[in-house]
Amino acid sequence: MTDLLANLGLGFAVALSLQNVTLCFLGCLVGTLIGVLPGVGPIATIAMLLPITFGLDPVGALIMLAGIYYGAQYGGSTTAILVNIPGEATSVVTTLDGHQMARQGRAGVALGIAAIGSFFAGTVATLLIAALGAPLTRLALIFGPAEYFALMVMGLAFAVVLAHGSVLKAVAMILVGILLAAVGTDLETGQERMTFGLAFLTDGVDFSVLAMGLFGVAEILRNLDQTETREIARARIGRLLPSLADLRQAAPATLRGTAIGAILGILPGNGAVLGPFAAYTVEKRLARDPSRFGRGAIEGVAGPESANNAGAQTAFIPLLTLGIPPNAVMALMVGAMTIHGIVPGPGVMTKNPNLFWGMIASMWIGNLMLLVINLPLVGIWVRLLKVPYRLMFPAILMFCSIGIYSINAQPTDVMLIAAFGVFGYGLIKFGFEPAPLLLGFVLGKLMEEYLRRALTLSRGDALVFLERPVSAVLFLVAFTILAAALLPSLRRSRDDVFTEA
Amino acid sequence: MSDASDGARRAGSVVRAPQSFVAGIVLVLLGIFGIWAASDLPRGTLGAMGPGMLPHWVAIGVATCGGVLAVTGLVREGAGLQTFGLRGPITVVLAILAFAMTIRPFTLGPVASPGLGLIVAGPLAVMIGGYATAEARFRELLILALFLTAGCMLLFGDLLNLPIPIFPTALIEAASGKIPSRMMLRMAAGVLTLAGLGLLALQRRSARQGRIDVASHTMST
Numbered sequence: 001m002t003d004l005l006a007n008l009g010l011g012f013a014v015a016l017s018l019q020n021v022t023l024c025f026l027g028c029l030v031g032t033l034i035g036v037l038p039g040v041g042p043i044a045t046i047a048m049l050l051p052i053t054f055g056l057d058p059v060g061a062l063i064m065l066a067g068i069y070y071g072a073q074y075g076g077s078t079t080a081i082l083v084n085i086p087g088e089a090t091s092v093v094t095t096l097d098g099h100q101m102a103r104q105g106r107a108g109v110a111l112g113i114a115a116i117g118s119f120f121a122g123t124v125a126t127l128l129i130a131a132l133g134a135p136l137t138r139l140a141l142i143f144g145p146a147e148y149f150a151l152m153v154m155g156l157a158f159a160v161v162l163a164h165g166s167v168l169k170a171v172a173m174i175l176v177g178i179l180l181a182a183v184g185t186d187l188e189t190g191q192e193r194m195t196f197g198l199a200f201l202t203d204g205v206d207f208s209v210l211a212m213g214l215f216g217v218a219e220i221l222r223n224l225d226q227t228e229t230r231e232i233a234r235a236r237i238g239r240l241l242p243s244l245a246d247l248r249q250a251a252p253a254t255l256r257g258t259a260i261g262a263i264l265g266i267l268p269g270n271g272a273v274l275g276p277f278a279a280y281t282v283e284k285r286l287a288r289d290p291s292r293f294g295r296g297a298i299e300g301v302a303g304p305e306s307a308n309n310a311g312a313q314t315a316f317i318p319l320l321t322l323g324i325p326p327n328a329v330m331a332l333m334v335g336a337m338t339i340h341g342i343v344p345g346p347g348v349m350t351k352n353p354n355l356f357w358g359m360i361a362s363m364w365i366g367n368l369m370l371l372v373i374n375l376p377l378v379g380i381w382v383r384l385l386k387v388p389y390r391l392m393f394p395a396i397l398m399f400c401s402i403g404i405y406s407i408n409a410q411p412t413d414v415m416l417i418a419a420f421g422v423f424g425y426g427l428i429k430f431g432f433e434p435a436p437l438l439l440g441f442v443l444g445k446l447m448e449e450y451l452r453r454a455l456t457l458s459r460g461d462a463l464v465f466l467e468r469p470v471s472a473v474l475f476l477v478a479f480t481i482l483a484a485a486l487l488p489s490l491r492r493s494r495d496d497v498f499t500e501a
Numbered sequence: 502m503s504d505a506s507d508g509a510r511r512a513g514s515v516v517r518a519p520q521s522f523v524a525g526i527v528l529v530l531l532g533i534f535g536i537w538a539a540s541d542l543p544r545g546t547l548g549a550m551g552p553g554m555l556p557h558w559v560a561i562g563v564a565t566c567g568g569v570l571a572v573t574g575l576v577r578e579g580a581g582l583q584t585f586g587l588r589g590p591i592t593v594v595l596a597i598l599a600f601a602m603t604i605r606p607f608t609l610g611p612v613a614s615p616g617l618g619l620i621v622a623g624p625l626a627v628m629i630g631g632y633a634t635a636e637a638r639f640r641e642l643l644i645l646a647l648f649l650t651a652g653c654m655l656l657f658g659d660l661l662n663l664p665i666p667i668f669p670t671a672l673i674e675a676a677s678g679k680i681p682s683r684m685m686l687r688m689a690a691g692v693l694t695l696a697g698l699g700l701l702a703l704q705r706r707s708a709r710q711g712r713i714d715v716a717s718h719t720m721s722t
Contacts (some may be wrong), residue, residue, distance in 0.1 A: 052661055166521075168573070172528055172566035179535050179559045186552035193552050194538040217593060224589035224633055390636045391645055394627040397593065398649055401600040401626055402619070406663045414601035418594045425590060429583045430524040452550045460548025 008130055011357030015365055020063050023056070024362045027064035028369045031071020035088055036079050036381045040396055042072040042088070043438075044216035046332045047208040048403035050339070058340035059355050063362040065336055066316070069329050070122065070363065073312045074370045077114045077305055078381055082107060090308040093276040097293060097300030104296050108238035113250050113298055114305040115374050116242070121258040121306035122367035125313035128262055129320070129360050133349060136321035140346035143322070145453035146464050150471035150478075152324060152443045152450070155268030157478035159436050161485040162274050170436045173427075177440025178447070180205055187445075188452065200412040207335050209404060209413050210441060211328060213420020214427075214434040216400045220393045221425040240375050242298075250302035253283050261307030265314030268326040275311035276304035313363055320348055320356060324443070328435060331442035518579025525571025532564025589633045596630030605666050616670040619658070620689060623650040640704055647697035651690040658686050 014020065030049070034040045046065055053061035076088030081098035094114065101110040143151070156174050163170035183194045184204025195201040242250065260282060261275035283303040284293045293300050316333075318326045323345025325331040337344050342352060349356045374381075404413050424434050458464035466472045516522045539560060545551025573579075601607070603625060606616035624646035631642040657663045667686055668676075676685060 051663055052657075054663075055661065166570075168566055168570055169524070172563060172570065175559050175562045175566060176528075176531065179556060179563060182539075182556040182559070189552050191542065191552045193542055193556060194535070196538070217597070220633075221586070221589050221593060224593075225586045388636075390631070390634050391641070393633070394596075394631040394642065394645060395649055397596055397630040398600075398623055398626050398653065401597060401604075402623070402653060402657060402665065405601075405604055406657065406665050409605070409664060411601040411604060411607045414597060414604070418597035418601075421597075422590050422594060425585075429585060430527075431520055431580060432524065448555045451555070455547050455550060458548075460546055462547060 003134070004130055007353070007357050008361060010353060011130075011359075011361030012365075014059060014354050014358030015063065015361035020060050020358065020362060021365065023060045023064040024067050024366050025369055027067020028071040028074075028366050028373055031068040031073075032075035032078075032370065032373050032381065033384070034068070035072035035075020035077075036384055037387075037392065040392075041215055041219065042069050043211050043328050043332065044219065044396070044400065045072075046329060046336075047212045047216065048399050050208055050332065050336060051403055051406035053336060054339065058337070058342055058352075059358045061336060061340060062333065062355065062359055063366075065333060066359060066363060067366045070309065070312045070366060071370060071373075073309050074115070074118055074374055075381065077118070077308075078111060078374065078378060079385060081110045081114065081301070082378075082382055083385055090273060090276055090312070091305075093280045093304040094301060094308075096280070097295070097297050100294065100296035101298070101301065105238055106296065108240040109242045109246055109298070110301050111378060112240040112242050112375065113246065113302050115371055116247075117250065117254040117257065117302045117306040118309040119367050119371050120254055121261060121310035122313060122370075123364060124258050125262050125265070125310045126360060126364040126367070128314060129317055129363075130357075132266075132317055133321060133356065133360070136317065137346045137349045140322045143470070144468070145450040145457065146468050146471045147474070148322075148324075149447060149450040149454055150465055150474035151268065151322065152447045154474045154478040155318075155324060155326065156436075156440065156443060157482050158267050159439050161481050163433050163436050165431060165433065167482075167485050169432050173432055173434070173436040174440035177437040177442075178444035180210070180437075181441045181444030182448070187449065200410060200416075205416070205441075206408065206413060207331060207442065208407060209416045210420055211332060211438060212400050212404055213417040214424040214438060215328070216396065217417055217421025218424025218428060218434065220396060221421060222428050223389060223393065240378075246298055250298050253279075253299035253303040254306045256282060256286075257303035257306030258310045260303075261310030262314045264307075265311030265326075266317050268318045268322075268324050273311075273327075275307035279303040279307035309367075316359075316363075319344055320359075321346060323348075324446070325439075328438045328442070331438065334442070516574060518574040518577060519582045520574070520580040521570050521577075522574025523582065525567045525569070525574055528567025528570060529564050530567075532560045532562075532567055535560030535563060588635070592633035593630055596626045596633075599629050600626040606670060616666055618666040618668045618670070618672075619654060620650060620668055620693075623653055640700065644697050644700045644704070647693045647700070651693035651697065654686055654690045654693075659683065659690075 015024065030045065031042065034042065034045045046068055049065070049068065053064065056064070072088055073090060076086060076091035077094045077098065080086045080091040080094035081102050084095050084099040086092040086095055098110045098114065101107065159174065160167055160170040163173075181204070183201055185191070185195075185202055186193050192202060257275075257279040260279045264275045264278060280293075280300060280303060283297075283299045284290050287293065287297070287299065315326050315330055318324045319330045319333060323334075323343070325334050325344075334344050337348075342348060342355065400417060401414050404417055405411070407413065427434055427437070454464060455462065464471075465475060535556060539553045539556035542553025542556070543551035544553040544557055600622045602612075602614040603617040603622040604619065607614050624643075627646040627649055628642055631637045631645070654667055657665055658667045666673075667682075668689070673682070676682075
């Protein structure tokens with residue numbers, strides 16, 4: 001306990017330096033901005049801004065990038081409530097009751113309760129990261145290559161189960177991702193793999209290039225297909241502070257949402273996405289009068305909003321302690337850390353305590369800032385929504401190009417984002433989700449490395465994964481959830497969770 | 502896929518879920534391509550895995566998934582093919598290519614491009630890319646391109662000092678030693694901004710003369 005306090009003290013000392021506070025604020029501001037704007041997600045933004053952080057020190061750079069990520073979760077709910085457009089995937093559920101509240105003239109209360117719930121969830125999640133950081137790091141140190149491999153298989157299994165739609169398509173996407181990750185020079189033998197003699201493929205496909213193509217350019221192409229319907233709530237936003245009765249009604253939902261989101265966020269395999277859906281379902285089941293949901297129930301805003309923010313933050317836990325990115329944004333964080341010479345994993349906490357605790361402390365500070373950025377400035381954010389898409393996407397296009405070019409100064413990288421953009425557009429059109437592909441790509445390289453190492457140690461005996469208890473359990477979990485996802489009855493309820501929204 | 506007649510029409514044909522079927526076939530082809538691409542790599546043994554082992558088996562996995570998907574497309578009813586926009590993808594790809602080819606001197610096989618820097622590549626990308634939608638208006642895009650380029654030059658070139666070429670290589674060579682590069686950058690950004698402001702003012706005036714409507718959308722907060 002005293003350790004924890006001392007560590008948090010160190011963290012706040014780092015995070016409260018003028019430079020880091022400014023960077024945290026900038027990150028939160030940019031995050032809110034892109035959260036509000038539909039069609040620009042945190043993945044593309046962080047990939048775009050990655051080169052900007054080259055000049056910063058690693059702690060500041062990561063504080064800013066983290067701010068963009070959780071800031072986007074805040075901003076996403078603003079548009080969900082006011083315009084019925086989820087700014088981010090995680091705020092889809094908020095549109096249900098949040099927008100209804102806005103229609104009833106209670107937009108301010110919905111925004112207020114979302115912000116308060118998010119702040120509470122963020123605080124709890126910050127404490128959770130601080131508390132779980134040390135024990136999980138110790139656990140990670142006893143992990144061998146077999147355990148790491150098993151853990152990643154489990155993460156991918158979760159990613160499959162949590163993806164929308166067909167399980168088969170999700171598996172295929174992950175495999176394509178792993179295959180893409182194999183392109184380039186083989187780390188162990190130095191042999192070029194599947195490069196077809198092309199010089200720019202020797203180092204493999206850059207992660208930010210793939211992410212920018214699949215999530216930046218493909219998203220533009222998809223949005224261009226849809227005719228724009230943006231109906232901004234003309235109604236008054238009304239007062240922002242919820243009444244005592246509102247608070248009393250929302251408090252249990254906030255608590256439950258925080259718990260659900262925090263637990264799901266830790267799962268390696270993008271559990272954070274499921275958090276809001278699960279929280280909404282739980283609230284609806286528990287409610288005395290479920291028919292209120294979808295008609296402006298305040299619990300339907302408080303629960304999912306807390307869950308989404310809690311999950312966004314606990315997603316840092318697998319990254320910081322085990323070095324395994326649970327989702328695409330965290331994978332970009334890996335990129336940012338590697339650029340600054342930090343190897344993500346259990347070593348971060350002991351070798352760079354400044355970074356580890358500074359980042360955690362900055363998250364709480366960031367949440368506080370977001371409360372300030374969001375509530376009083378809500379009018380400005382709404383005005384931003386009036387920027388028509390026909391002016392927005394050329395700007396995104398230009399920022400993407402500049403961002404990718406400045407990472408490696410390679411025009412071929414810029415061309416590749418166009419190629420991956422078209423590829424991603426095709427995937428969307430054929431009902432595939434690009435997120436599992438990206439996760440497979442990120443984990444692919446690590447998985448191969450650990451698989452090879454584990455098998456070399458066991459002299460080619462594949463049973464090693466089942467003989468070691470920890471890895472056997474992880475494999476069992478992976479197998480069980482995959483099998484469960486394929487069972488018809490469970491499959492239906494899984495679809496329900498997603499379609500109910 | 503939304504109405505019953507659609508399903509009934511398709512029931513007669515062999516393929517019941519065209520989307521899954523086509524996607525499956527593409528995956529099978531991708532898998533076969535992967536197997537072929539990794540075929541010249543030594544696979545090694547389980548104890549000492551070669552570089553070809555993982556790609557080979559993963560590619561087989563991709564092809565298998567594709568096969569199963571294609572079969573389900575034959576057996577089970579499902580979604581039809583979606584319409585693809587052509588204007589969007591082609592224009593956006595052209596815009597990105599234009600940026601990539603002009604940002605710095607670049608040779609790709611027989612094609613060599615002059616390095617024109619951000620001051621040309623940026624507006625080019627915005628102007629071409631903007632036409633991805635039918636709502637594009639030339640003057641509006643021009644104003645946007647001017648402002649964005651000026652902003653990006655100041656942000657990326659001046660403030661953040663990123664190693665991104667701003668001006669055409671020929672111009673840099675000609676100006677080297679005569680004008681400090683920072684100064685040149687700021688002056689150019691200023692000129693672009695002024696041009697943008699001028700155009701904006703022109704457009705405002707013509708808009709006012711044209712229609713008097715454009716009710717100001719006041720947002721009550």
